[in-house]
Amino acid sequence: MKLFQQMLLAPAALGLLAPMAATASELNIDGVNRYADSQEQVTSITQFSDVQPTEWAYQALSNLVERYGCVAGYPDGTFRGKRPLSRWEAAALLNACLDRITEVTDELRRLMKEFEVELSVLKGRVDGLEAKVGELEANQFSTTTKLSGQATFIIGANTFGGDQRVFGNDTGLSPVINPRFKNLSARQNGATAFNYDLRIDLNTSFTGKDLLRTRLRAGNFGNSPFGGQTNIGTAEDPVFVGGLNATEVGFEEASGANSVGIDRLFYQFPLSSSFTATVGARVRQDDMLAVWPSVYPADTVLDIFTYAGAPGAYSLNLGSGAGLWWTSGNFSVSANYVAANGNFGNVNSGTTLSGDTDCDNAGGIGNECSAQTGTAQIAYAGDNFGIAAAYTYSSGGAGLYSGNGTPFAVSAFDSGDNTNSVGISAYWQPSNSGWLPSISTGWGLNSTNDGGDFDFVDGVVSQSWYVGLQWTDVFIKGNAAGMAVGQATFVTDTGDNDFDANDSNYAWEFWYKFQVTDNISVTPALYYLSQPLGQIQRVNTNEGYNNFGGFLKTTFKF
Structure with missing residues (x-):
């Protein structure tokens, strides 16, 4: 009653x-x-x-x-x-x-x-739902963990054109002609290849507000036309430069070809309503930023367009690290530290003839062999737009992912004892699908000092920029198209050295994504690099060395 x-x-x-x-x-x-x-x-x-x-x-x-x-x-x-x-x-x-x-x-x-x-039908559905819930509870993987994954297949090829110049002495500034390079490139980097990338995420929450992320990774892009090293030498005297035509940075193996490895392992938790902390034994720089200042897809074609236009400031350094961000309304401030060699036990393994530290197989946290970055970002993110400014201090070759720059720029970053980088990035996206695309853009500036054994990089200044456009619901609802243009990191000032900078390289990509089902998409893509070797190939010649490629990417999400 x-x-x-x-x-x-x-x-x-x-x-x-x-x-x-x-x-x-x-x-x-x-x-x-x-x-x-x-x-x-x-x-x-x-x-x-x-x-x-x-x-x-x-x-x-x-x-x-x-x-x-x-x-x-x-x-x-x-x-x-x-x-x-x-x-x-x-x-x-x-x-x-x-x-x-x-x-x-x-x-x-x-x-x-x-x-x-109707009540009878509803009762039957409720009874069926109770049975399914009971079955799920009896066979569930975990009460706290959600498993998701993504498998990517890529089949395609690229081709090279123009003349080739390579380093010819210790400074790397006097080129020599390699008449056999064109045929060698066609064999080693121009073949059709079929590669894969597999990611499995285990996202765990103990309170509903925290996150323990474990990502398993496997792939075989290391020697492919899209993610490996490019030989700019000869068969007898090879000179390898990593990732000149690399697709997005995600296509990299965590522990070698066809081997499953830990790609991420970090814990993120709120300290209060405004502060969030992150700590991890394997965490990436962007995992610890409150705002990512781009809406252009990072998993489309070229790695060049993955870093919000500023690969120095947004280096995506991966290793041992910790970070903190603060949010208030639409504003946020983020700060983090990452040591790529933070898991190593020895500070250094010896010294070079000049007395500089030899960091091969050495590292730790907070020393000259840590391959470390410290990043601070301030950002504003509205309903359909955002803008951010970032500063990153890098040392020990941690300032630039090797696939995102000309060889000269990469060498400056890897050889310099420290690099100061700034980046300004922004995005805007329309409220509804239509002729107007989303627009993402960014610009980066880097200054490298103290080259150690490579004094020619002291005072080197480099820049980068990009503009990315994406249209949604193109022709069919759910499909998308996009293109981007920009310059990977290139040297604009050689500092105190007695030669001029002539290191530009332009990149384009075009793609269209067919959303076959909610979980399967197929994306044909084309890309072009005008001068992927930058200043190396242009010191004593006006002939260009370019790279054109395309592939078909199929993505499965589960």
């Missing part, structure tokens, strides 16, 4: 069924009804002139009057709550409330009969 029914029936029953009361057969119900009719039915408790909100039973009386409609007042507008309850009044109150209950019950019976079929 419902609570309000008990409240109504208890006092009435006590009054009617007391030993001194008349028996049920002696009770004149008609008289009770006539007595009830003499009272005035009210619809709001405010109609009682003698009932104040301070009364202890005010809420109970309000419910009886306004919700259940079974309490009447006297003709003079009073309730007279402090006078004793007579048997007639108790009988009238009980009769009115029972009539109300009967009305509700009859209405419920009518509705149940009218929707009998």
